[in-house]
Amino acid sequence: MAGEDGDGAVHQPLDAKQKDESVINNNGDNDVKVLKNDEEKDSGVPSAPASREGTPPPLPPRRKLLETPDRRPPTSSGALTLPRSTPRSAARPPLQSKATTALSLADIHSHAHVNEGSYSNSPASRQLSLGGLRTAHSGHGSDGDETASVISYAPTMEAGTDVESMLGDVLRDRSTPGWVPFSPRKGVEEGSLFPDDPDFEEAFEHEFDELDDITSDGLDQDAVVVQWKAKLKHFMILSFAGKPIHSRHGNDQLITSSIGVVQTLISFYQGASEELRGFTAGGVRFVVMSRGSLNLIAISKLGESDQQLRTQLDSLYQQILSTLTLPVMERMFKNRASTDLRRPLQGTETLLSALADGFTRGSPSTLLSALECLKMRKTHRNVINNTLLKTRSENLLYGLIVAGGRLVSVVRPRKHSLHPGDLQLIFNMLFEAGSVKAGGGENWIPLCLPNFNNTGYLYMYVSFLNLDKPLEDITERPQSSGGTEEEVAILLISTEKEGFFELRQMRDDLVKQLGKNGSLEIIKQAVRRGRPACTDIIPGTVLRHFLYKSRGNVQFIMPSFEPAFSDPVARRRLITLYMHLHTALHSRPVHPKIHHSTSTTHTSLAWSTPVFELYAVAPANTQRAALAQAANRLIQYVRREEERVFIIGGAVF
Amino acid sequence: MAARNPQGGRPGASNSRFAQFKLVLLGESAVGKSSLVLRFVKDQFDDYRESTIGAAFLTQTIALDESTTVKFEIWDTAGQERYKSLAPMYYRNANCAVVVYDITQASSLDKAKAWVKELQRQANENIIIALAGNKLDLVTDSPDKRAIPTADAEQYAKDSGLLFFETSAKTSENVKELFTAIAKKLPLDQAGPRSMRASATRPGVDLRPEAHSTQGAGGCNC
Ligand SMILES: Nc1nc2c(ncn2[C@@H]2O[C@H](COP(=O)(O)OP(=O)(O)O)[C@@H](O)[C@H]2O)c(=O)[nH]1
Ligand SMILES: [Mg+2]
Numbered sequence: 001m002a003g004e005d006g007d008g009a010v011h012q013p014l015d016a017k018q019k020d021e022s023v024i025n026n027n028g029d030n031d032v033k034v035l036k037n038d039e040e041k042d043s044g045v046p047s048a049p050a051s052r053e054g055t056p057p058p059l060p061p062r063r064k065l066l067e068t069p070d071r072r073p074p075t076s077s078g079a080l081t082l083p084r085s086t087p088r089s090a091a092r093p094p095l096q097s098k099a100t101t102a103l104s105l106a107d108i109h110s111h112a113h114v115n116e117g118s119y120s121n122s123p124a125s126r127q128l129s130l131g132g133l134r135t136a137h138s139g140h141g142s143d144g145d146e147t148a149s150v151i152s153y154a155p156t157m158e159a160g161t162d163v164e165s166m167l168g169d170v171l172r173d174r175s176t177p178g179w180v181p182f183s184p185r186k187g188v189e190e191g192s193l194f195p196d197d198p199d200f201e202e203a204f205e206h207e208f209d210e211l212d213d214i215t216s217d218g219l220d221q222d223a224v225v226v227q228w229k230a231k232l233k234h235f236m237i238l239s240f241a242g243k244p245i246h247s248r249h250g251n252d253q254l255i256t257s258s259i260g261v262v263q264t265l266i267s268f269y270q271g272a273s274e275e276l277r278g279f280t281a282g283g284v285r286f287v288v289m290s291r292g293s294l295n296l297i298a299i300s301k302l303g304e305s306d307q308q309l310r311t312q313l314d315s316l317y318q319q320i321l322s323t324l325t326l327p328v329m330e331r332m333f334k335n336r337a338s339t340d341l342r343r344p345l346q347g348t349e350t351l352l353s354a355l356a357d358g359f360t361r362g363s364p365s366t367l368l369s370a371l372e373c374l375k376m377r378k379t380h381r382n383v384i385n386n387t388l389l390k391t392r393s394e395n396l397l398y399g400l401i402v403a404g405g406r407l408v409s410v411v412r413p414r415k416h417s418l419h420p421g422d423l424q425l426i427f428n429m430l431f432e433a434g435s436v437k438a439g440g441g442e443n444w445i446p447l448c449l450p451n452f453n454n455t456g457y458l459y460m461y462v463s464f465l466n467l468d469k470p471l472e473d474i475t476e477r478p479q480s481s482g483g484t485e486e487e488v489a490i491l492l493i494s495t496e497k498e499g500f501f502e503l504r505q506m507r508d509d510l511v512k513q514l515g516k517n518g519s520l521e522i523i524k525q526a527v528r529r530g531r532p533a534c535t536d537i538i539p540g541t542v543l544r545h546f547l548y549k550s551r552g553n554v555q556f557i558m559p560s561f562e563p564a565f566s567d568p569v570a571r572r573r574l575i576t577l578y579m580h581l582h583t584a585l586h587s588r589p590v591h592p593k594i595h596h597s598t599s600t601t602h603t604s605l606a607w608s609t610p611v612f613e614l615y616a617v618a619p620a621n622t623q624r625a626a627l628a629q630a631a632n633r634l635i636q637y638v639r640r641e642e643e644r645v646f647i648i649g650g651a652v653f
Numbered sequence: 654m655a656a657r658n659p660q661g662g663r664p665g666a667s668n669s670r671f672a673q674f675k676l677v678l679l680g681e682s683a684v685g686k687s688s689l690v691l692r693f694v695k696d697q698f699d700d701y702r703e704s705t706i707g708a709a710f711l712t713q714t715i716a717l718d719e720s721t722t723v724k725f726e727i728w729d730t731a732g733q734e735r736y737k738s739l740a741p742m743y744y745r746n747a748n749c750a751v752v753v754y755d756i757t758q759a760s761s762l763d764k765a766k767a768w769v770k771e772l773q774r775q776a777n778e779n780i781i782i783a784l785a786g787n788k789l790d791l792v793t794d795s796p797d798k799r800a801i802p803t804a805d806a807e808q809y810a811k812d813s814g815l816l817f818f819e820t821s822a823k824t825s826e827n828v829k830e831l832f833t834a835i836a837k838k839l840p841l842d843q844a845g846p847r848s849m850r851a852s853a854t855r856p857g858v859d860l861r862p863e864a865h866s867t868q869g870a871g872g873c874n875c
Pocket of ligand 2: 688704705
């Protein structure tokens with residue numbers, strides 16, 4: 001029976017040769033460089049020795065810049081000074097030839113958001129973020145000719161004129177002055193960094209609720225459609241032939257009518273280049289992306305840029321490949337264009353939904369395409385690395401220790417790196433979706449890591465550690481008091497389909513050794529400590545939260561969301577702010593090196609150098625000098641602690 | 654229920670026996686394989702359970718009688734088509750199999766029959782197969798939900814030499830009975846009363862059956 005079934009044999013072991021080629025092909029920008037030895041091989045990412053974190057090397061040659069003849073690259077000190085000028089509503093800073101101690105003022109974009117909600121942009125900022133949307137792809141190789149970008153954006157002009165409506169109904173109430181000096185929410189001692197927005201809060205609260213069944217409770221279809229429309233974010237995946245493959249909200253019955261519309265729109269946009277395939281309708285942003293035989297659609301009221309939505313769609317696509325592999329999926333469609341892909345994907349719906357919900361909640365890792373590590377002393381991490389190397393079994397490809405989505409240690413072959421996108425799929429499966437979580441015991445999971453090799457499967461051994469009794473036989477996934485954040489998993493990946501017992505033995509050896517040499521205790525303490533608060537990192541800092549990405553290491557650090565962003569709504573708004581900052585930094589024709597903006601409730605900063613990207617937020621009344629000083633102190637902190645907060649090198653064999 | 658932790662077993666009475674067997678669960682997706690295992694191993698049940706990804710490996714030790722302890726090493730497989738080519742790896746060395754169908758879904762018995770056929774053709778010659786018609790609780794209140802009459806499945810099981818139970822992972826009806834019946838049918842004599850500890854020195858690479866390897870002088874289940 002097994003062999004007789006046509007689409008049964010999806011598993012093709014992948015031979016080593018295949019693997020090597022694909023890895024070489026895939027050494028793209030986003031490979032986790034820390035996991036690689038030969039960093040300079042990675043084109044695309046400026047190769048900066050890790051020890052120079054915070055000390056930017058000279059900038060690469062600049063593109064032709066029309067309006068700022070007096071730009072200078074930052075000095076090597078990397079220190080930041082923000083101009084003292086009052087917040088301006090114009091996106092363009094004044095041209096000044098006077099040098100600051102660090103960056104030329106022309107590099108700084110500052111503008112104010114006046115009386116705005118967290119999602120609503122003032123005209124000035126709207127212009128700014130539209131510049132971002134419009135030129136999402138023009139950053140490289142373009143001449144920086146703004147007029148050209150505007151023209152090229154013409155088909156999606158509606159979006160350009162209408163960011164407010166794109167934010168949707170939930171943002172209606174923005175005439176209310178946003179400043180809420182003393183939020184009644186507990187845990188927040190000072191003013192909230194975002195204005196009250198009850199409509200958004202209401203919508204977000206129900207975002208992840210299941211829709212009612214059309215048949216049950218005598219609810220008519222209209223009522224369900226209302227629920228459906230109230231969702232802030234939808235993802236749909238259709239086959240080229242228009243067959244539904246996945247929809248985050250709503251069953252076939254409900255979305256059939258939308259599919260017709262979407263198919264029409266897709267054909268309308270068929271010829272258009274990817275950047276143009278976004279539009280605004282009914283106050284909602286639509287982005288369509290084609291990949292192979294699939295069309296993926298994001299529908300969002302959350303205010304992401306098209307580029308950011310495309311990154312999310314790409315991740316969903318990678319998840320599908322991870323289940324099927326590219327050749328198998330393409331063969332299915334080649335054999336029958338009307339193939340219903342839901343059958344072969346059966347059981348992975350929850351993985352797609354968990355990914356989607358992660359994006360809706362807001363994922364710093366996806367935004368930055370980077371990984372987060374568990375902070376620990378270098379010597380401690382070295383002991384763990386060495387233990388992994390010592391206990392490594394013959395057919396191991398990658399070995400990882402992961403604590404609640406944060407990497408503790410990695411062992412890998414010299415010539416193979418790990419891609420953050422692949423790790424994200426794995427972390428999503430283990431820490432977000434319930435499938436493995438609920439299963440108990442140990443798991444043996446065939447999966448394709450599409451950025452590693454999208455044509456074949458790898459096999460992953462997974463077991464979760466009980467940190468209180470790590471040496472005990474595993475009979476079930478331990479319940480940890482701290483939720484998924486505190487769960488520690490051992491992942492051992494092999495090309496060997498039948499390698500389960502070999503890797504299981506390695507796991508036993510590894511855990512035993514880690515127990516003996518005290519590493520388990522160290523991991524346990526680090527996990528229980530959690531992320532430090534901003535003020536633990538820099539006593540008395542004005543910063544309330546930040547994201548720091550080390551480009552060279554493709555890793556990021558961030559402080560705890562507590563206390564300022566402990567509830568999911570505040571967290572989502574913070575991520576949205578980061579998304580706007582990220583867009584401002586990445587997609588203007590003139591790459592600003594620094595972007596500074598203020599609103600009535602917060603002030604924020606984005607700073608990019610070849611070595612790092614920094615996004616930070618502070619209360620509204622924060623003085624610029626204080627913000628700049630805080631950023632500089634943070635850079636110093638990272639420089640000092642980089643070998644603890646990042647995995648540099650890892651264990652290589 | 655039975656002892657959770659076989660490691661806790663101390664050398665007990667000299668006539669105690671300890672045997673270890675490999676068991677595999679097969680059957681269509683969503684019939685309740687994982688739920689049956691979770692009921693058996695953890696005595697838990699979730700009304701909403703996500704599909705198994707790949708396969709899960711669990712162990713459970715039960716006391717057959719005062720002197721006999723049986724440890725099951727259980728492969729809970731995902732029923733999906735795309736994992737089918739991996740199935741032989743899980744049943745190849747299995748001593749016993751539970752093939753599960755959903756008594757409210759007619760097609761799931763056909764799938765179960767196909768698995769039985771495959772096992773009889775490809776698996777261990779002496780494999781003990783149990784057929785489990787799951788979700789018995791669903792027909793208790795509304796008998797019209799039943800799609801497969803007990804007698805039909807029973808007759809099929811008898812003709813094919815299978816153990817047969819109708820079970821409910823939800824109410825735990827017949828779950829323990831199912832696994833106990835399997836344990837009783839397994840060839841315990843081959844699992845000698847005394848032997849070396851197997852676990853630490855096991856050669857890792859293959860999925861060799863560990864049944865018939867024995868451990869310690871028998872676990873006590875107090
Ligand atoms: N009413 C009822 N539901 C069950 C029973 N066993 C499993 N289920 C439900 O059926 C669904 C599929 O179960 P699962 O164990 O994941 O099936 P598997 O795919 O065969 O492993 C889940 O929603 C379970 O809650 C049962 O005995 N009675
Ligand atoms: Mg299952």
